[in-house]
Amino acid sequence: MTSNAKISIRQFSVLIMFYTIGTTILVIPSSLAADAKQNAWIAAIAGWLLGLLIVAVYMVLGKLFPHMNIIQYLAHVLGKWFGKLIALGLIFFSFIGAATVIFYMGNFMTTQVMPETPIEAFIVLFASLIVLGLRLGLEVLARTAEILFPWFVILFVILALFLIPEIELEKIMPITEFGIKPIMKGAVSYASYSSLPLIVFFMIYPASLNRNKEAGKAFFIGTFLGGIFVIIVTFLSISILGVDFTERNMYPSYALGKQIIIGNFIQRVEILIAGIWFMTIFFKSALYAYSFVTGLAQIFECKDYRPLVLPSGMILAAYSLIVYPDVVYMMDFDTTVYIPFSLVFGLLLPLMLLGAGILHKRMIK
């Protein structure tokens, strides 16, 4: 019924890290700056801590079913039909997630990098890559992540080093102007972008890991590391571009890359930042898609998920073209609808499941 793919603890951490960074690094500085102004970086830290808290809940939940994935567990605890109903909701969440992330990628490319190339070209290419990755399976995806990890770190460190001379600490002052409320608001939106969607990892975690016991720790480490990258980018955006510019810019971290001018020859390197995203966005969309396809296969009790990959990829590519009718709709959706949407599946569902699971265990005894 499920693939018996096993990935190592380290691969799992790297996947989690890429997934946490995902699209977050692209958009979060701007939405944090809108809420918390010059304290956006504090909001990022708060969001990161909140995210770790959520992951702690996930870890407890994971201990309840060390040898099942979430779809099996839902059926196990809630009964076959009701469990499958909830599972449908979860794969719907993954589906929307995958489509929106692919759209993000295409939209960024047509807005900033290659404006005359139709968005369909990027989306089809990117979706084919995901289809390829999913057909090759989880192990291949995980190994790819492991190989790309050092490159990601090198690129990121180079960029951060080049940006250090541009930092103006005055731009993050005064620190305690607006109090705690906007920071918390920012933290919630951070968590909803980068931590709550981690729920889709329950398709892998904890059953598909080779050393089950350490899986929780790996989950935690991945989120921990990913958050640090996002905090650094937010801090750099605020302290270099300033609040106003960060808030107004659609892709502040890309604008950050444009700031690098060293000795008139190291310049115009913003595409390196884009390179970083291609990696993280690929893993984010691939994992969303993986969760969607394997979830679908399980609900309908297919033997293998692979035959579903190509059609699902085509549906995803087509759907990502219409998931947001326009860019303003996207911004509106992300700030209003998406947060409660991800709260339902990323927090409410695991909490419910946790309660139901504990109850179920007691009843069996």
Add this chain to the structure above:
Amino acid sequence: MVRLLSVLVSVFLLLSLLSGCWSRRELDELGIAVGIGVDKAANGYRVTTQVVSPGEIAAARPSGNRTPVTVYETTGSTIFEAIRKITTKSSREIYLAHLRVLVIGEALAKEGIHKALDHFSRDHEVRTDYFVIVAKGATASDVLKVLTPIEKIPANYLYLALDSSQKLWAPTATITLDELITDITSEGKNPALSAVRVIGKQISQTQKNVESIEPPGFLKYSGLAVFRKDKLIGWLNEKESKGYSYITNNVESTVGAIACPGGGKIAVEVIKSKTKIKGKVRNGKPNIDIVVKMEENVGEVECEIDMTKRETISELEYAAKLRVEKIIKNTIKKVQSDLKVDIFGFGEAIHRADPAAWKTLKQNWDEQFAQLDFNVNASVKIRRIGTVANSFHKEGVE
């Protein structure tokens, strides 16, 4: 069979790539715009675009009787329309990524520039590393039509002259679009842009201008244009502009003259300068402390003074300190009394120091700024005195 088929299919798919990108733009199809000027027109904008004529710039032997750049002037109700309209006059598509300067005409600047700037911040092709300047007593179109000696591309001249005068002489401001927009939107700071004047307008537009050893027509930076939000409200002269650069910590190097104790003058070169602005609020009244730390070298001695004595140096240091403090004080006073607009970012300093008090102060910050108290405290260290100790004046030229 399947294998053969898949090979064939992939070969055919690869064929489709041979035609290249569909959005390719060859270099010889692009008109590279280096300067853009925006002026007011009857209904909308008059946009002047300076485009490089590659045959004259790149060829080993330019024909010589053609100008190295050409200028297109178009009008439109919006900037974007006006730029696209250039295609009716130009054989090449205008490419904006190498823009060096954006010139704003005086008349438009007085009316407000924020509407005109949106396109430049929104368009993906325009980068943000060019300077924004204001044409003083002229239209932007006049500025972009001057042919300059040495630099074949006048927009490059505008860029480089501004950059070097900022670095070596200080009374100019190299403001890019991002910084300008940040200043316009800031509650505690208003923008100031470098002003450029056109001298000898009639003659400057033809090749004749660069044929004489001293071109009769030329461009010259002169001080700063002061804005309230996005509207031009006045000008600063060279000295005041230097004061502005000192206050905003933009002096890299400059030269100033100080009087000798016994008459005559000494010129000193600033080699390092760092300004810190500290704001505080006392009894609801804003107060600004400006601390300048400078290092200088002596560059010219035109009086009889014993440069070998340590007392002389400390006397000079004191005189130099007073000089800088005076420049800064005069600048602030002039801006407070005449222009009444905070271009120095004092409001931001108050905001950083006391966010709670700032909430009430910002309501009428322009008035608050006009009567705000400030202290200037400069400290000058003279490090070197050049390659000679005492001047040869001393050995009795009498």
